[in-house]
Amino acid sequence: MGADTNGELVNFFGQSATHGQDIVAILRSLHDDRDTYLQVRDWSPPTDVERAARFAFLNRTGYFGLYRTNQKGRYNVPYGGGGRLNLDTFAKGMGELEEVMRRVSVEHVDYLDLMARVTGGDVVFLDPPYGASGDYPFRRYGSLLFSPSDHRRLAAEAERCRRLGAKIYITLPTDPSLLRLYQGWTVVGERRRGNQLVEVCLTHEPTGCRDMVSSGQWRVPAQVKIVDESEDAPLTGTDF
The missing domain is CATH 1.10.1020.10 (Adenine-specific Methyltransferase, Domain 2)
Structure with missing residues (x-):
């Protein structure tokens, strides 16, 4: 569904x-x-x-x-x-x-309505609007914008469903303000523009899907500083 x-x-x-x-x-x-x-x-x-x-x-x-x-x-x-x-x-x-x-x-329903039905053992994939710090132009869609408070609510719902025993995947841009909400989650997929990391797919525990990644699985760190391993240099919020 x-x-x-x-x-x-x-x-x-x-x-x-x-x-x-x-x-x-x-x-x-x-x-x-x-x-x-x-x-x-x-x-x-x-x-x-x-x-x-x-x-x-x-x-x-x-x-x-x-x-x-x-x-x-x-x-x-x-x-x-x-x-x-x-x-x-x-x-x-x-x-x-x-x-x-x-x-x-x-x-045709809000994601909160659907997530209210999640039970243990379900697999949930979330691809939210990225908000003001998104990757591409024209990143604000529709009459209802997905605000920072919406992202905080989404993270809380993802955590609630995780505790129920559901498997959660979510795609986000490499924006520290968003990734901070998923500290400790595992990056299992990456999208790059040239050598710069611009988007990640997260889950809350390691997975066997290593064919999804370009530089191996890694966890969102506490300081939310994303490392571009191809350049051996940290990407900070100003780099995004």
């Missing part, structure tokens, strides 16, 4: 379970150019299938694949340039997604 507060994303996953190729057919009728993009961006589809196709088109043609809305909930990402709407590859991926989504449910 999954959950997200983006209703358009949840609708896309729901429609992909039964109407994946209908989504592909709609996309094949659209051109990957700025004028078409702006028309689709302003489109208010009358059906859920068309909503799903609009979401997919904007995801593949908008800047950086972002889904960002203004305070009124209006999608406002600029055109990202051609070349990413490979429909043959997309159609193949939709066929695979259709099979997966027939076995999975995704709900």
